[in-house]
Amino acid sequence: KNQVEQSPQSLIILEGKNCTLQCNYTVSPFSNLRWYKQDTGRGPVSLTIMTFSENTKSNGRYTATLDADTKQSSLHITASQLSDSASYICVVSPTNTGNQFYFGTGTSLTVIP
Amino acid sequence: GAVVSQHPSWVICKSGTSVKIECRSLDFQATTMFWYRQFPKQSLMLMATSNEGSKATYEQGVEKDKFLINHASLTLSTLTVTSAHPEDSSFYICSARRVFNTEAFFGQGTRLTVV
Numbered sequence: 001k002n003q004v005e006q007s008p009q010s011l012i013i014l015e016g017k018n019c020t021l022q023c024n025y026t027v028s029p030f031s032n033l034r035w036y037k038q039d040t041g042r043g044p045v046s047l048t049i050m051t052f053s054e055n056t057k058s059n060g061r062y063t064a065t066l067d068a069d070t071k072q073s074s075l076h077i078t079a080s081q082l083s084d085s086a087s088y089i090c091v092v093s094p095t096n097t098g099n100q101f102y103f104g105t106g107t108s109l110t111v112i113p
Numbered sequence: 114g115a116v117v118s119q120h121p122s123w124v125i126c127k128s129g130t131s132v133k134i135e136c137r138s139l140d141f142q143a144t145t146m147f148w149y150r151q152f153p154k155q156s157l158m159l160m161a162t163s164n165e166g167s168k169a170t171y172e173q174g175v176e177k178d179k180f181l182i183n184h185a186s187l188t189l190s191t192l193t194v195t196s197a198h199p200e201d202s203s204f205y206i207c208s209a210r211r212v213f214n215t216e217a218f219f220g221q222g223t224r225l226t227v228v
Contacts, residue, residue: 042222043219044206046216089157099145099162103156
């Protein structure tokens with residue numbers, strides 16, 4: 001069964017600290033994996049997208065890693081800011097042109113001053 | 114960049130009435146648009162996939178007669194919630210895919226409250 005699981009479910013960190021969010025998937029075949037940030041009451045915004053051959057990709061303070069062998073991905077946030085408070089969603093696609101997207105349940109991150 | 118706009122951002126309606134939500138790709142052509150529903154603290158649930166000029170494909174358990182989807186042009190898809198009930202209250206999000214591109218861009222979402 002194609003699934004995407006994220007951990008932790010929720011996380012609270014102090015402003016300025018780093019954190020790492022995890023995404024494990026069983027989707028097969030695998031084409032690409034995306035991390036999205038979703039602010040409360042808003043639509044998701046893409047942070048990174050990685051294909052099978054990519055191990056890491058950065059977008060500012062966000063760095064995503066991918067291990068296609070173990071089917072694991074992580075999103076590392078450096079020097080967190082209050083504006084990083086949001087839900088972070090991992091999405092896996094089995095094909096490059098198809099319409100299938102498997103969504104993780106998300107990690108709710110709260111950054112406190 | 115690729116911008117997807119939803120309208121309205123929020124709407125309150127009475128039970129039994131119908132509500133239309135628009136999803137527009139502002140700066141690109143989208144052959145495929147997706148409609149999702151999201152409950153509080155849960156991830157997005159795909160409701161249906163619509164391709165321009167053809168009937169939408171609904172996910173299992175989604176009533177096509179209740180959630181009418183129209184994708185009449187490459188830049189516009191609409192979701193109409195017919196005979197709305199309080200249990201239809203939710204956050205509805207659309208996304209759009211560029212032609213021959215795997216990236217899907219999301220709208221800002223529409224908060225529907227049925228009273």
